Amino acid sequence: MDESTPPPPDHNSSPPPPPPVTVSGSPTDFLKGVVGKRVIVRLTSGVDYRGILSCLDGYMNIALEQTEEHVNGFTTNRYGDAFIRGNNVLYISAAEPI
Amino acid sequence: MASQILPLELIDRCIGSRIWVIMKSDREFTGTLLGFDDFVNMVLEDVTEYETTPQGRKKTQLSQTLLNGNNICMLIPGSAGPDS
Amino acid sequence: MDPSTTGIQEPFDLIRLSLSERVFVKLRGDRELTGILHAYDGHMNLILSDVEETIMMVDPVDENFEGQGTVKVAKRKMEMLFVRGDGVILVSPPSRT
Numbered sequence: 001m002d003e004s005t006p007p008p009p010d011h012n013s014s015p016p017p018p019p020p021v022t023v024s025g026s027p028t029d030f031l032k033g034v035v036g037k038r039v040i041v042r043l044t045s046g047v048d049y050r051g052i053l054s055c056l057d058g059y060m061n062i063a064l065e066q067t068e069e070h071v072n073g074f075t076t077n078r079y080g081d082a083f084i085r086g087n088n089v090l091y092i093s094a095a096e097p098i
Numbered sequence: 099m100a101s102q103i104l105p106l107e108l109i110d111r112c113i114g115s116r117i118w119v120i121m122k123s124d125r126e127f128t129g130t131l132l133g134f135d136d137f138v139n140m141v142l143e144d145v146t147e148y149e150t151t152p153q154g155r156k157k158t159q160l161s162q163t164l165l166n167g168n169n170i171c172m173l174i175p176g177s178a179g180p181d182s
Numbered sequence: 183m184d185p186s187t188t189g190i191q192e193p194f195d196l197i198r199l200s201l202s203e204r205v206f207v208k209l210r211g212d213r214e215l216t217g218i219l220h221a222y223d224g225h226m227n228l229i230l231s232d233v234e235e236t237i238m239m240v241d242p243v244d245e246n247f248e249g250q251g252t253v254k255v256a257k258r259k260m261e262m263l264f265v266r267g268d269g270v271i272l273v274s275p276p277s278r279t
């Protein structure tokens with residue numbers, strides 16, 4: 001085995017280098033983009049939480065700051081911080097430009 | 099060959115296109131698919147949420163949105179959704 | 183690290199920082215609790231003490247056309263409580279301001 005030998009340089013015929021990794025739009029990339037931003041978290045029950053996304057984990061457990069709870073368009077509660085258990089989450093939507 | 103193409107490969111080909119997402123409940127979404135993962139959590143852009151309630155159908159416009167794959171039932175690629 | 187967060191790197195940090203504090207817990211089935219948080223785990227199973235439970239019940243007979251039926255509120259107190267994690271929707275610690 002001789003894995004250390006690099007392939008012979010051949011600048012003329014080698015394919016162009018792959019383009020730099022652009023934003024692939026994956027869920028992970030989206031989440032990296034929205035941490036620290038205002039978001040709307042809707043639960044499967046239809047209740048909305050609007051606030052600043054502090055952080056989240058692989059279960060979609062979410063920590064929100066300056067949270068407002070909305071039910072049918074009415075603000076029903078305010079929380080300084082809120083932990084939302086991920087299994088209840090329907091979606092996380094950006095509420096300001098990412 | 100039982101299947102030449104995996105279901106998620108088909109969805110992968112829809113990235114950049116409009117897609118119609120039907121949830122297990124009376125809820126549907128349309129949007130431009132930006133990406134998804136192995137759980138079929140999906141990132142959509144220019145999203146419309148359709149909620150069917152006894153009072154009628156409610157529409158909500160959303161910008162970039164991460165949809166939890168847990169509650170997704172069906173995906174219809176290239177569709178403008180229930181209004182089409 | 184986002185400067186707006188106060189040393190919170192994952193959602194469970196919010197809960198960890200609330201140990202021994204009075205927390206608000208929203209549960210499935212229109213139940214709410216406040217109590218002192220003694221313990222939690224990765225399922226969000228909780229041990230609370232000095233708990234007050236609030237149960238909201240909409241009276242279907244009185245439900246008017248706007249769907250805002252009369253809400254009956256029942257409260258009760260428990261000394262010590264185990265909460266199974268799968269019923270938890272939201273936990274809010276006391277404001278750290």
